[in-house]
Amino acid sequence: MILVGELSLWIALLMAAWTTTVSFAGGMQGRPDLIKSGERAMYATFGFVLLASIGLWTALFTHDFSLKFVASFTSANLPKVYLFTAFWAGQEGSLLFWALIMTMYAAIAVFTNRNRNREMMPYVTGTLGVVALFFLMTMAFAENPFERLDWVPPDGRGMNPQLQNPGMAAHPPMLYLGYVGTAIPFAFAVGALVTRQLDAQWLGAVRRWALVSWFFLTIGITLGMWWAYVELGWAGYWAWDAVENSSFLPWLTVTAFLHSIMIQEKRGMLRKWNVTLVVLSFLLTILGTFITRSGVIESVHAFARSPIGNWFLGFLVVATVLTAYLVSTRLNDLQAKAELESMVSREAAFLYNNLVLVGICFATLWGTLFPILSEWVKGDKITVGPPFFNAVNGPLGLLLLALTGIGPLIAWRRASIANLQRQFTAPLVAGVVVFVTLFALGMRDVYALASYLLAGFVFGTIIQEFVKGVGARRRMYSEGFFAAFFRLIGRNRRRYGGYIVHFGVVVLFCAFAGLMFKRDVTATLKTGESVKATDAYGHEWVFTSQGISQDKQLNRFVTAVTFAVTRDGQNMGLLSSEKRQHVNSRNEPTFEPSTEVGILESPKQDVYLVFTGAVDRDTAAVHINFNPLVWWVWFGGIIMAFGGLIVMWPQATKGEREGGYVAQIPMGRDMEPVGAGA
């Protein structure tokens, strides 16, 4: 099976080359036979990449240490679940995983469009073929997962302990599903540009794929934050690391696109901008991959330095030049069909929202690449760390939060004073009430106060929209509250799903602001000794060491320290943190010792214990953190993903829509249809 996998990789490469060649040729020559052949070759490419993947998984599960990849990232005593996830633990396997998702998406896109978008599909298939071909070439000629060693070691090196975490089983696949998802809208954009079919047709094809990409990126980033928090032991979830930033950049541009696409759908505006955002999102994923895999920027997450970075750089340059050429030669076809009537309108609010999203994207990219620029200009290496990103993106993030609330409140085309007064009063009151309450309770941190004021305002807008919608349904259909609530969402998934996403954003900002009140203490304690600490809520905590224990578990030796914890004299249970020395099947240490943190989790705050080291057999050095509201980061991410799922879910059938809420609302001059997309 391993040999079949290896051969399949080469056949997939040929298939991708065939897909690309015949699809473009078929499109240019108008040859249906070539077009069909290209589409079939795309399915075949996916099939052979799947076979290659099964081959690699077989090698991992059968411990075939003659393969360099298997010997480098697994050992005979690695738990089975991590044998499965080892597939994406290293450069070569992760490239194959990328190709697997890429060709799977491509096959789905080709299949679902077999009777639609026929004029542009050859170019869409051809573009997807190019991307698949590129990834297959990187494996075939540079980082082959089936590369064999000259000799067969008795055991492998094992997996990095930090990757032996459930978060790493789910985080990379989700992130890749999101990352690779940007290739499909990109391919449709290329197809639309080549065929000059730049009306609403290509947007329809692209929107759902952009949502898929956004959905998985959101889940992937949230899982990545969770993994960093529980595994890396620095009591934070986002360090503005180059690799973290690489996943954040396309998320920002896809988010901007999902907002600006509504303006094109409703008003025929921002056509150039939407194409640019789609192209930019894909190019940013390639740039991110270059950053992650080239070793050009130091990162704790990055893959080992590899010449493959040059491949990605070359691909990035070629893709940028070609798409820039395509866009620049189609500017006349991308003229707006309408123009903005007022700076106080929903269209304008979406424009401001796009400006801030792209501004944050630029600031993040700028900060990530500035060390290289500085070294290039001045010859000195500098660091651009979290204080920079927090200082720059903090204000922009608050502006974005404000726009999250403002956008849905303003009418399309032109808002009147009466409209603004009616829509803004209640949310503004909600924001001010939150602010005054927190100020009265003693909160003085400016950023936190601003965050909670705006969070209150945005939350007010969301509640107001739901109250109005549910109220209208209850009046019209005499429905009960819950029936009206669920039908309101069900009949208008895009709008109310969007509000649920906004609610998730509010929850996230509240959680981020909570970290302003983080407290920590370090201590070195013998068994029976205690350390006292006070958290941001004023609770007094006492941690009493129960001593250090040692045992062997699975593929590691574990040294643990356990504390009895009390809060204001009340018993809160035991909390342990471990030092783990991973070993291979012959009990030889494989990596440096790693730490498993102990977390006493609650919605109010996490108590986060890190065993930093054993001074002697009886004395442990620990770092204890009180992290307010961290639980809400995960909850906010889940809400956002859930909202995204509602938006993605296929809309109700035509009959249901007609009987729904949209057509029933009378329209005034400054009123928009309640059922219209948010």
Place this chain on the structure above:
Amino acid sequence: MSFDRNPITNQRAQSRRAFVMRAGAVVGGLGLLVRRAGAQEQQASSTNGGEEMTSDSYKPVSRPPKPGATPSMSKVELETFERQLACPCPCTLDIYTCRTTDFSCGISPAVHGDIQRLVDGGYTATEIMEALTGTYGDFILNSPRKEGFSLAAWFAPFAAVAVGAVGIGAMLRSWRLNAKTADAARAARAAAQPANAPSVDATPEELARLEAALRENR
């Protein structure tokens, strides 16, 4: 094995075969080129031989204690100070966070030791910072200085957003002017029409074309 006797599909098959031959030659040539480039690249990387960057190495920073020195910072002040310094290991964390966490980093505890000795030796935060940047360069600072070229790091994002805002403002203004002109033209047309004439939003040329089309249909 089956043979296609249909002349049309047979011709297509032959044409496709010719296409395969041509495409195969091109792809094969490209493959050879890429393979050669890959081989050269690998050769280049192996000659560089895993040379590591020097930024992840510890460099001692020491000064003799000042006469009659007392510690210049409290424990909390020292922690705050260390949060402004980037650990030279690739963890991307600050010295304080790195030395109190999981990473098996030998550098942040060593840098902390140097700082602690300088604090005990009576050196102020500014003096310690100068000593550290004198040894490590600005790489040790967790964020760029707000001076010289590094100022661009701070300035550019806000400048970009400001330029974007001005651009959007100008675009909105031009759109509004266009809308006003269109409104004025519509109003003028409406005024020129008799009071009982049906209100149609179309230019005289469009109306003439419409009339011609209607006549044709009749």
